Amino acid sequence: MRNTSWCRVDERSVSRVTALRRSKAVVQMRWFGFGFNAFGQICVQQELVKGEGRSEAAEEVKVINPTEVSDHVDRIRASWSRRASLHVDGDGCVCLAGSGTLDSNDCHGISTVESRGCEDAFISESHLTLAFPDRIECWDLQKKEKTPSWSMEIKPQSEGSAVAFPLVPGGYITSKPPFYCPLSPHLKAKSLALGGEHVILLTAAGAVYTWGLGSHGQLGHGGLTSEEEPRAVEALWGMQMRSVASGGWHSVCISDGGDLYVWGWNESGQLGLPSRGLMKASQEKSSQLAGEFHQDVSIFPSKEPQEGEKHEEVFISIQAFPALLDVTPSCEIRTVSCGSRHTAAVTTTGDLYTWGWGEYGQLGHQTLTSSDEPQRVEFFRVEQMHVVDVVCGAWNTFAAVVKEEVASLKFPQNHSEKHAP
Numbered sequence: 001m002r003n004t005s006w007c008r009v010d011e012r013s014v015s016r017v018t019a020l021r022r023s024k025a026v027v028q029m030r031w032f033g034f035g036f037n038a039f040g041q042i043c044v045q046q047e048l049v050k051g052e053g054r055s056e057a058a059e060e061v062k063v064i065n066p067t068e069v070s071d072h073v074d075r076i077r078a079s080w081s082r083r084a085s086l087h088v089d090g091d092g093c094v095c096l097a098g099s100g101t102l103d104s105n106d107c108h109g110i111s112t113v114e115s116r117g118c119e120d121a122f123i124s125e126s127h128l129t130l131a132f133p134d135r136i137e138c139w140d141l142q143k144k145e146k147t148p149s150w151s152m153e154i155k156p157q158s159e160g161s162a163v164a165f166p167l168v169p170g171g172y173i174t175s176k177p178p179f180y181c182p183l184s185p186h187l188k189a190k191s192l193a194l195g196g197e198h199v200i201l202l203t204a205a206g207a208v209y210t211w212g213l214g215s216h217g218q219l220g221h222g223g224l225t226s227e228e229e230p231r232a233v234e235a236l237w238g239m240q241m242r243s244v245a246s247g248g249w250h251s252v253c254i255s256d257g258g259d260l261y262v263w264g265w266n267e268s269g270q271l272g273l274p275s276r277g278l279m280k281a282s283q284e285k286s287s288q289l290a291g292e293f294h295q296d297v298s299i300f301p302s303k304e305p306q307e308g309e310k311h312e313e314v315f316i317s318i319q320a321f322p323a324l325l326d327v328t329p330s331c332e333i334r335t336v337s338c339g340s341r342h343t344a345a346v347t348t349t350g351d352l353y354t355w356g357w358g359e360y361g362q363l364g365h366q367t368l369t370s371s372d373e374p375q376r377v378e379f380f381r382v383e384q385m386h387v388v389d390v391v392c393g394a395w396n397t398f399a400a401v402v403k404e405e406v407a408s409l410k411f412p413q414n415h416s417e418k419h420a421p
Contacts, residue, residue, distance in 0.1 A: 013332040018344065029388070031073050032066040032380075033083070035339075035362030035396025041098030042396060043067050059223030064361030066379045069097075069398065075121045076400075078393030080340075082141075091116045093328075094130060096123070099140065114146075120165040122194075124175035131165045131173075138179050150179050164191040172199075187230060187276040195246035196340070200253070201230060208233045208253055216249035217320035219263035224320065235322045236261065247338030249395070258332020260345060261322040268341040269354035269372025270323045274313035278372050327353050327374040339392035344399075345374070350386030352377040352399055362396050 033042035038061045051206055069076070074169060075086040082098035094115040120131040127141045127149070133156045135146040154168050166173040170184040172192050188204040198212030209230040210219040217224060222232040237322055240256045250264030250271060263270040269275040327333060328347055336345040342356030342363060353374040354363040361368055364377040377399075385401040392398075 022046040025190050028230055029074075029400055029402050030385075031069045031076055031085075031398055033069045033076075033396060033398045034063050034066045036080075036360040037061060037063045037396065039081045040101075041081060041393070042069060044400075048136070055330045062360045062368065063396075064366050066364055066377070066399070072117050075120070076368055076391050076398045078123055078391055078396065078398060079123045080394040081125060082123055083393070083398070084121050084128060084194045086118065086121055088119060092118050094118050094121050096128070099125075120219070122166055122173075122175065127168070129173055129175065129179070131168075134162075136168060136180075138173075150177070152180055166194065167192050184230070189364045191244060192402070193244050193246040193251075195251065196248040198246065198249075198251070199230075200244045200251050202241055202244045202253070203418070206242065206256065208236050208241050208244060210251065213249075216265035217318040218246075218249045218251050220251060220263040220320070220322050222320050233322060240259040243335065245336045245338045245343075247343065247392075248340035250338060250341075250343070252336050252343060254333050254336055258334070258348065260325045260327055260333045260336060262325045262343070263319045263322045265341075266316050266319055266372070268357035268370055270338070270341045271316070271317040271319055271323070271372075272327070272343065272374050273319060273323065273372060274314060276317065278370055279313075279315065281370070298412060325374070328376075335389060337390045337392040337397075339393040339397065342392065342397070344390045344392055344397050346387050346390050346399075350380075350388070350404070352380055352390060353385040354397065357395075360395050362392075364397060364399075 005060070007294045020235050035042070037043065042063050069083070070085060072087060073085045074088045077084040077086070082096055084093050085097065087093050087095070090314070115130055117132055118130045119133060124127050126141060128141055130137045134151045135154060138150040142147040157169065167189055171180055173179055174181060174194065185279050187201065187209065189201050190204045191202045193200050193211070195218060198210060198214070201209045203209065205283070209232050211227040211230045212219070214221065215224050217229055219231070220235065221231060236253070241253045242256050244251070244253045247264070250262065250266070252259055252260060252262045257263060262273070264271065266273050266275055329349060331347045331349045334346045334348050336343065339356070339362060342358065344352060344354045344355060346352055352364065353376050354365070355371050355374045356363070358365070358370040360369055363371060363375070365375060365378060368377065380399070380401055384404045386404050387399050387401050389400040390397065
């Protein structure tokens with residue numbers, strides 16, 4: 001799974017960031033990262049704060065405190081071991097951090113001149129794909145070549161008809177050869193997200209289609225079979241969706257009303273649903289803390305029900321149909337992103353919620369604990385920061401923020417709260 005880029009496309013999020021970039025508030029938008037950092041893709045070693053009683057090696061790998069990655073970055077795209085920072089003001093350029101790079105200015109043989117004019121990008125373990133107004137270029141990150149390994153000319157799109165990368169006119173771009181995949185024009189695709197081995201597509205009408213590997217329910221069709229061609233997620237039929245995202249083996253989407261729907265694998269709680277694996281891990285930890293290192297977890301059952309009561313815990317390993325997840329009852333979900341086994345969502349009030357696998361600190365709660373319940377990242381609330389976007393790498397998370405006083409001007413809260421039924 002490490003050779004795959006987990007890609008989240010949210011057209012409204014891109015528009016919001018673009019609006020910020022064009023305003024005077026652009027200098028106040030900042031990106032923070034947390035989670036897996038073995039290759040320095042979040043921050044270089046000397047920038048990490050040394051904690052007492054913790055090994056230097058562990059600190060190099062895990063960044064549990066949200067850490068500012070760099071200044072003047074407009075967008076971030078991430079893979080397992082790399083981060084691509086997009087500077088799209090002016091002529092635009094891309095810089096890489098992480099595996100194979102010496103620092104954020106070393107673009108693995110791809111100079112800022114060669115990426116100048118780039119409007120978007122996505123990155124995998126093997127390739128960096130750049131989107132220009134008139135062409136797409138794929139650069140092989142395993143080789144330091146001066147020309148792209150693949151390119152394709154495209155017709156420049158008008159601002160009102162432009163599609164969201166990795167969609168391109170007539171199809172979409174993947175992170176490995178043959179790169180270009182055609183799509184039927186009847187789908188009228190609006191945005192698309194690439195999962196570990198599956199694809200989720202949003203149409204202009206707000207319908208959701210999926211295809212690819214289905215072994216963990218990530219296609220949302222109710223079974224575990226794979227699909228070679230796009231198939232509508234019938235459980236969502238009749239409900240208009242506005243954005244989609246995809247993780248290693250799970251999928252999510254946001255409705256026009258700001259509700260979040262989830263499906264697929266839940267082994268690490270990445271769907272925000274009860275996970276047996278996390279329950280067992282919690283019991284094992286409790287057993288160890290009590291000094292019972294050799295006890296079997298099974299001897300710690302749930303509390304016995306009283307006479308006349310029924311008690312049965314429900315755990316979900318695979319959710320093969322979309323399920324509505326109530327992240328927070330007070331407001332809507334604005335944007336969402338998925339890592340390999342974790343999920344992050346931004347609300348209309350500027351809060352960041354995360355859940356799922358947290359062993360590298362990618363949930364941002366300043367711990368290494370996993371969670372099968374959405375929890376707010378308190379760091380940004382304490383620092384009076386308003387989260388406007390989130391991008392997940394496979395094992396890490398990057399959040400874009402502005403100060404709350406800027407957010408009150410750029411993101412007025414009218415219509416942000418959920419309407420009462």
